[in-house]
Amino acid sequence: MLSHGRIRRVMAAEGPGAETEVDDPSRLAAWLAAEDLLQLVERGRHRIRECANGHCILHFFDTSQNGRRRWCSMAVCGNRAKVSRHYERTKRTG
Ligand SMILES: [Zn+2]
Structure with missing residues (x-):
């Protein structure tokens, strides 16, 4: 799933930012969920519990x-x- 999207850094008039790009708009929700999971694993895999x-x-x-x-x-x-x-x-x- 992660290979179908990316975060592109941008410099806007308001300052630095980031835009999410996906190959197909129908993949956006799944890509964002996968990206959020990566962030939680980075913050602390042991804190993800049943x-x-x-x-x-x-x-x-x-x-x-x-x-x-x-x-x-x-x-x-x-x-x-x-x-x-x-x-x-x-x-x-x-
Ligand atoms: Zn419960």
Whole structure:
């Protein structure tokens, strides 16, 4: 996919910039996704992780300071885990 596009540096009136060029406009979204993945791998391959929710297919880039994020989204998968733990606790205690 990456061979179907490139970033071309330009000097505009406003200053230096960059333009994305692709062989075929229908490849632009896929090329940008591949380019974004490269940037994440460069920033830290070990920070790309699977969500800890076994029913979730998403991966995320962990930007937390301690590098211990577990969920793709605290509002969705993190909350489900919290509710599930709470349910298990209350079921046991009665
Ligand atoms: Zn998830």
